[in-house]
Amino acid sequence: MTDASADRRPHVLLSVAMSIDGHIDDRTPERLLLSSPEDFDRVDQLRADSDAVLVGAGTLRSDDPRLLVNSPERQAAREARGLPAQPLRVALTGSGDLDPGLRFWHHGGDRVAYAPDAAVAKLAERLDGLAEVVGTGPGLDPGAVLDDLGARGVGRLMVEGGSAVHTLFLTAGLVDEVQLAVAPFFVGDDAAPRFVRAGTFPQDALHRMTLAGTGALGDTALLRYTVARPPLSAADRHWLALAIEESRLCPPSETAYSVGAIVVAADGTELARGHSREDDPRTHAEEAALAKLDPADPRLGTATLYSTLEPCSRRASRPVPCAQLIRASALRRVVLAWREPGLFVANCEGVELLEQAGFAVLECPELAAAARSVNAHLV
Ligand SMILES: NC(=O)c1ccc[n+]([C@@H]2O[C@H](COP(=O)([O-])OP(=O)(O)OC[C@H]3O[C@@H](n4cnc5c(N)ncnc54)[C@H](OP(=O)(O)O)[C@@H]3O)[C@@H](O)[C@H]2O)c1
Numbered sequence: 354m355t356d357a358s359a360d361r362r363p364h365v366l367l368s369v370a371m372s373i374d375g376h377i378d379d380r381t382p383e384r385l386l387l388s389s390p391e392d393f394d395r396v397d398q399l400r401a402d403s404d405a406v407l408v409g410a411g412t413l414r415s416d417d418p419r420l421l422v423n424s425p426e427r428q429a430a431r432e433a434r435g436l437p438a439q440p441l442r443v444a445l446t447g448s449g450d451l452d453p454g455l456r457f458w459h460h461g462g463d464r465v466a467y468a469p470d471a472a473v474a475k476l477a478e479r480l481d482g483l484a485e486v487v488g489t490g491p492g493l494d495p496g497a498v499l500d501d502l503g504a505r506g507v508g509r510l511m512v513e514g515g516s517a518v519h520t521l522f523l524t525a526g527l528v529d530e531v532q533l534a535v536a537p538f539f540v541g542d543d544a545a546p547r548f549v550r551a552g553t554f555p556q557d558a559l560h561r562m563t564l565a566g567t568g569a570l571g572d573t574a575l576l577r578y579t580v581a582r583p584p585l586s587a588a589d590r591h592w593l594a595l596a597i598e599e600s601r602l603c604p605p606s607e608t609a610y611s612v613g614a615i616v617v618a619a620d621g622t623e624l625a626r627g628h629s630r631e632d633d634p635r636t637h638a639e640e641a642a643l644a645k646l647d648p649a650d651p652r653l654g655t656a657t658l659y660s661t662l663e664p665c666s667r668r669a670s671r672p673v674p675c676a677q678l679i680r681a682s683a684l685r686r687v688v689l690a691w692r693e694p695g696l697f698v699a700n701c702e703g704v705e706l707l708e709q710a711g712f713a714v715l716e717c718p719e720l721a722a723a724a725r726s727v728n729a730h731l732v
């Protein structure tokens with residue numbers, strides 16, 4: 354993810370449920386239920402938090418899933434945020450041979466199907482308007498899929514399988530996060546589908562990914578891993594440096610940090626900026642910038658919040674900490690210069706809170722010293 358277009362690619366969360374012996378299905382025609390009810394509810398929330406959900410042709414043929422947000426409350430919450438009730442639903446096929454009778458094409462809202470260029474005409478004819486059909490070049494290119502989804506404003510993509518599609522995204526180095534639910538039983542059949550197929554995985558996935566969280570949902574274990582972070586772009590450094598300039602405008606305080614925050618759309622348009630105490634001694638920079646945004650602005654899903662300091666997870670000044678305010682917004686990407694030192698509140702967990710909500714959070718260590726220098730009287 355180093356070229357310029359990569360800046361607009363969505364955050365990719367790969368979600369899978371498997372048995373203890375690593376299978377994601379058995380060989381019976383019926384879909385194998387792996388997760389607990391509590392884990393199905395987590396998957397429903399993940400879908401509701403995504404701009405798009407993606408599935409492969411093999412899964413569509415074998416399971417005939419609808420891939421919908423089931424909870425009416427979650428659908429209503431999306432609509433209250435100015436989003437469609439259902440995320441964009443995305444299908445991948447190599448052959449273009451997808452049955453127009455599948456349930457996937459007859460529920461929810463917008464649908465798009467990606468196929469190699471040579472299969473586009475056949476697929477478009479078969480689907481006859483049930484989904485937009487887009488070519489990805491000579492092969493089924495997952496990078497081209499992400500470029501196209503990013504251009505449509507998709508900030509968060511949830512990849513829901515199956516084996517071939519998981520392998521395609523992982524081996525291309527395009528996955529930011531893996532959420533793996535492990536069900537407490539064995540399938541015991543070498544020929545049953547596995548989580549992934551053989552392939553050349555990127556170094557970070559082949560060696561050790563970062564274990565970002567563990568949990569129990571009923572009898573199902575949940576493991577969250579983050580894979581290599583995309584490097585910061587020159588544009589990220591530029592905007593973070595401007596946020597540091599903004600932090601110099603803060604009225605001085607002996608009891609609070611001077612922080613600057615700027616929200617920038619994916620196309621480089623500045624949407625809002627703010628600094629600590631700009632209108633009230635209790636105001637934080639991120640809060641000031643967020644207050645100037647239109648919550649229904651469709652650019653927010655792919656915009657970035659630049660903050661000179663880690664957003665607070667606890668605060669004395671007001672009831673809602675900045676990490677919660679950011680989570681409640683449509684934003685899903687945060688770039689920061691400096692992790693909060695435990696000076697005013699112990700153990701800031703702003704980054705963890707954002708990552709748990711699926712945010713891409715990037716740090717820029719080379720600008721940390723500049724962000725700190727604005728607070729030299731405190732630290
Ligand atoms: N437990 C879980 O969390 C979970 C989730 C989803 C699925 N599943 C299971 O996964 C199984 C299906 O897995 P699967 O691997 O057969 O299907 P899949 O990954 O859903 O889809 C595979 C299809 O995608 C296309 N494709 C993928 N990579 C490609 C490439 N590099 N080049 C060209 N085309 C490519 C091909 O489409 P064409 O065939 O059209 O050429 C291929 O047949 C099912 O048993 C399902 O129940 C389990």
Ligand SMILES: [Zn+2]
Pocket residue numbers: 637638639664665668674675676
């Ligand atoms: Zn704050």
